[in-house]
Amino acid sequence: MSATAAKPGVPKSGAISKGYNFAYNWEQNAPLTEQQQAAIVALSHAVAERPFPPNLAKEEVAKQENGLTISTKHNTAEDSGSIETVLVNTNQFYKWFTDLEAAMKSETEEKYQHYVNTLTERIQTCDSILNQVDETLELFNDLQLQHEAVATKTRTLHDACDRLVMEKQRLIEFADSLRNKLNYFDELENVATSFYSPNMNVTHENFLPLLKRLDECISYVESNPQYAECNVYSVKFRQLQSRALAMIRSHVLSVLKSTSSQVQAAIRSSARDKVAVSEGVEASVIYVRFKAAANELKPVLEEIESRKPRKEYVQMLTECHKLYCEQRLSLVRGIVHQRISEFAKKEALPSLTRSGCAYLIQVCQLEHQLFDHFFPSSSEDVSSLAPLTDPLCTYLYDTLRPKLIHEANLDVLCEIVDILKVEVLGEQLSRRGESLAGLRPTFERILADVHERLTFRARTHIRDEIANYLPLDEDLDYPAKLEQSTEAKLEVSSSDQNPPDVSRTWYPPLEKTITCLSKLYRCLEQAVFTGLAQEAVEVCSSSIQKASKLIAKRSSTMDGQLFLIKHLLILREQIAPFDIEFSVTHKELDFSHLLEHLRRILRGQASLFDWSRSTSLARTLSPRVLESQTDAKKELERSLKATCEEFIMLVTKLVVDPMLSFVTKVTAVKVALSSGNQNQKVESAIAKPLKDQAFATPEKVAELVQKVSSAIQHELPNVMGKMKLYLQNPSTRAILFKPIKTNIVEAHVQVHSLLKSEYSPEDIKNILNMVSIPELQAQLDNLL
Template identity: 65%
Template sequence: MASRSGPIVAPPARSGAVSSGYKFASTWEQNAPLTEQQQAAITALAHAAAERPMPSSHVGGLTTAAAAAAAARRQDQEATTTSPSSREAHEESADMATDLVELTSQHQFYKWFADLETAMKSETEEKYRQYVNTLTRQLEICDEILAHLDGTLHRFDDLQAQHQAVATKTKMLHDACERLVMEKERLIEFADALRTKLNYFDELENIATQFYAPSMTVGSGHFLPLLKRLDECISYVANNPQYADSSVYLVKFKQLQSRALAMVRTHVLTVLKNASAQVQAAVKENSSTGGGNGKMTAITLTEGAETSVLYVRFKAAGSDLKALMEEIESRASRKEYSQILHDCHSLYCEQRLALVQGVVSQRISDYAKKEPLPALTRSGCAYLVQVCQLEHQLFDHFFPVSSSEPSNLAPLLDPLCTTLYDTLRARFIHEADLELLCELVDILRGEVLDEQLGRRRDSVAGLHPTILKTLADVQERLTFRAQTYMRDEIANFLPSPEDLDFPSKLEKAAAAAGGGTDEDSRDYYSTWYPPLEKTLSCLSKLYRCLEPAIFTGLAQDAINMCSTSIQRASKLIERRASQMDGQLFLIKHLLILREQIAPFDIDFSVTHKELDFTHLLEHLQRVLRGQSSLWSSQSLARTFSPRVLDYQVDAKKELEKNLKMTCEQFIMSVTKIAIEPMLSFITKVAAVKVALRSRSADTEAHKALKEQAFATPDKVAEMVATVEEANKVQVPEVVAKMELYLQNQSTCSILFKPIKSNILEAHREVLTLLESEYTTEEVGQIKIMKLSELQAHLDALC
């Protein structure tokens, strides 16, 4: 049986269009996927096409009817998929199959079989041929579509290129439009800026026209805005000198400004004069005046009328200036306005001074006629404090910014304060009383500067320089009078016999104190030497009234003068009474002076400078001896110029030195009174011992100590008895006199302590000599006091 499969037909070679179509179909499949229903239909068709039924007739036994039936079924199945030509061929085959064939020979059979096989092959391959034809036609259609699409794509690329070109041109056009808009805006801004800048130059004519108009006055509402615009134009032109003709415009603008400021000055002067005229008229109505030649010489106003007339009315009359002055002050940072503001201050002060000077002078003159100097100082300063406050308030009303600077009111307040200064100075310059001058210093410094001016500060700052000047003059006068007082009452003091009546004066004071009289409180000071009392009294007054530097110099001089005067008095008392009285007098007063100056918190050391020409004398001597030349290597100016030497003098240290020296002299003198024989004996013993140790001593020196003429037991006993008598009689008298002069137990104890030590030490040395050089019997004959007994005796004394 022949194979049913037909010959394999090779697919035609794919052209470029087919490849493009295939790619397009693949892209289409990816971009347009089938639904599940569509895919199921395709799968069913694929299965139906894959199965082909066997023919109905069999070899050798198939009837033509069966073959015809099979052909009919195939025809029915392929009717929908085959072309008309194929259907016609199938119909012819069916017709042929329906004919009955009769085979009589083998040859016919083979022929029939070959025909049948050919028919079968043809029938089998027909479907594939049709499918191939269909695919070929589809490929041709796809090639046509791809060709069409290729042309479309080329046209699309051209269209895209054209669109890109159009977009590029559109963007360029848009950018050009934006540039033109920006350029237009810049030009508009430049034009506006140019117009703004030109406005400053164009204002010259406008401002000049308005300033020179007859109706333009400072009091009009257009003046200040026009002045402000003028300032803006000047500032702009001055800050932009690079513009053409800017210097010319600046000069013209400044001329207009000068004219405007001159108008301001004239207006201010007019307003102030009008206000002054109104106040003067009110003053005449409220005051009593007197004088000659038609000139007012005295003005008397009550305090209430003075405030109302001089200040309230002037404030009301000049209120028109307030707004103008505020504008001027707001521009005071500029030179022109600073000058016009200063002129306005001067005009104001001149008008106010003309109004109030007569009233203030009269009031201070009335005080001077009725009151003493301290009361005049208090009243005058209090009145001027009130005047300064009122003037400051009035000035602050017109010049609120300038009122914080005291110098602006100085032309007004200085003459008013000078009136009080002249009145006070004429009085205190002739004052000789130190207490009154010190009282003036206390008033000016404590009551006026610290209290009145310290509380009010800025409102009375104009009075401050005058008070300081007055205080300085009073202190200068006080310093001069203090120097004169110290020279006359301390340095050149001539003591009377009563002043030198020591110790009688002390004894009387002690008796009065013991009697409990009323003079107890003054006896303590009455026993002082007058220069000491005057020195301390003067220093205590000056300490709170003078500056530390000035007081230090005066204190230095006063202490030196007082110390010198006390030393002179001590020598005079030594002549009148005794050396011990003079020494105790000096110790007493030096101790008091040292104690009383201790509270003064000052440095009593003063550095003095003096010129030293000793080197010049030595140089001239060397020149005369030929040892040096006048024209030496040193310059002539250096050769003949003096040397400046500094030396320091400390009054307190000098006082301590004098006190120490006097105490040492007193201690030695009392020690001699108490143990002089014993001291002489100890000295001789020391000399003998030195001689005994000397090899060159004569034979007399080799005698024992008690064999010496001065050291026999009898002589020693006599010496000890003399010393014991002095310790029991004279030393208590000395202690009593010390207590009389010093009047302080602790001071007496301190001063007596070294005396006690000297007495005990001398006795200790004598007792040691007696134990070493004399026998017990000899010591018993001498009868010297034991150290313990002597210690108890001396302790009981002081």
């Protein structure tokens, strides 16, 4: 094909170049894979040997004796016959072969020539079409240029139209804005004409819309002070607004007064039924007619409340509240005062407090509900009702305060505190919500007065009934008082009656202290109660100690100690539940240094007006602040510990005092021997064996052992009996008896040790006959 393409007769055109370029680009952009290339190679091998054309007959080659004969049939499109040729020699064969090659070449060239001719015609056709396309594109470009020119002109025309439309719209908006602004100023004449009309009043249907329009004009004028004559129009608008608000105030006052007059007339008409009048706070005549008046005033009042952010309407609303409270107070004041006065005549102070507070809560709740009908948006602010509720609360406060000042009973005062704190403030006010929050200051003020009176009476009670208590003979009759109580318990237990009160055996100041603190604990604040508790515990402990000394003189030292231990233990146990600190810091002013400074000034050692020195007048006259901390609970613990130690030593000496004296003397002798005394007589006297000493002979030791044994068998049971009589708790007795037991056993252990080291076994067995330590411990344990 390349040879054919290289012939001079083949025309060269752009189509052929484009064809070759396309094939080249195709090879570059879509290369064959190795598998595809392998397939092409295999295909080329398969067609490497071309078969004979089907129009050629099979050759028959016959070899004869005289020469070679070749028969060949040629079937072509032009000649379908057969050609038979007899080849005799080599020249004929070569000639035949040459003719055959020429025929084959002619046939092949004819086919390719036909293809070339076809391609040439197609290329000419394509070139013709390309020329036509170029002409068409030129025409299209001209048409596009013309279209763009038309579009540009059209767009310019549209932009101009849009600018004109926008300009027109701006002018229209400017005109409307100017007209709207001028409307605010033009409204002055219209509003003034309407407000000054003789037919205009608050109930007129145009009054509220005109008032709203007037507010809008005032707001606009005040927000645009740059306009000409703005201040003049503002003043005129304000005058109209003041006139309108004055009309509203007159209307509200007229309706309230008219309603109050109707209610008062209804009350006077029913004056013959005094019970109904006294209960008129709840009567429908006082509230129903005012609710009707609220419906009449509601449009105006709602309009005022809706404009609350404006100061003139805030003032107007406040004035309406005041007018309302004045009219309501004129109606209910007399009834409330009468009812509280009736409570004060018939009931005791606690009942008066409970009834008065409950009645006042009921009245204020009804008044708040009625107030909500008039001013729904203002009812949340309880201060708005203060001009009404405060005078009503004052009636109750003025009634209770004189009675509280003269009340001296702690129980009554504590009951009042419980009523106010729990029932009134804790339950009723909390349950009924914030509508009664206006009553809380008055109730808290009453509670503060009760706290103050209760604190004063508590201090007086502590001073008179505890600190300055003068005991009677029966108060100091110990242990007889405890023995009688024990007998009473036995009689009661045998007769199945209720056991007697344990506090009857207490010393009266102790019982009064515990009772007083129990009452005050839930009634007073913690700081106040802490001070009172510290003072009460301190004076109670002191009073018990004084009584203990009197009992020791009257009965015995042991009775006095056990009395003191018993009551201090009770006092410590009873104050334990109080979750407070009994530590109190006292501050005092000390002027003791003033005298010394004055003496130095009089001697001339210091100047009165020397402000640069420490002896100046200001420093001289300045007191010193001295702080001291007192902990009543710790003082109580110390007193209890000291008393227990004294009791333990008393019982120990009562039982084993001979042994303690014997051990002391033996220790003194041994100390003297170890000191190397130079006095030979004394040394010779001391150097004798212990059993030869006058105080330590076996007979003397046996005597002291017998005394101790007798004390253990006789005195110690009596002591335990007194302990059981005073200290009823077995664990308390065990704790107190444990060191006594330890001391007795320790004394016996020391004596046993001395006997083993200084005496013979015969003396110990025959003369002394001491009990063993295990037996002694068992004997002491049996006493518990």
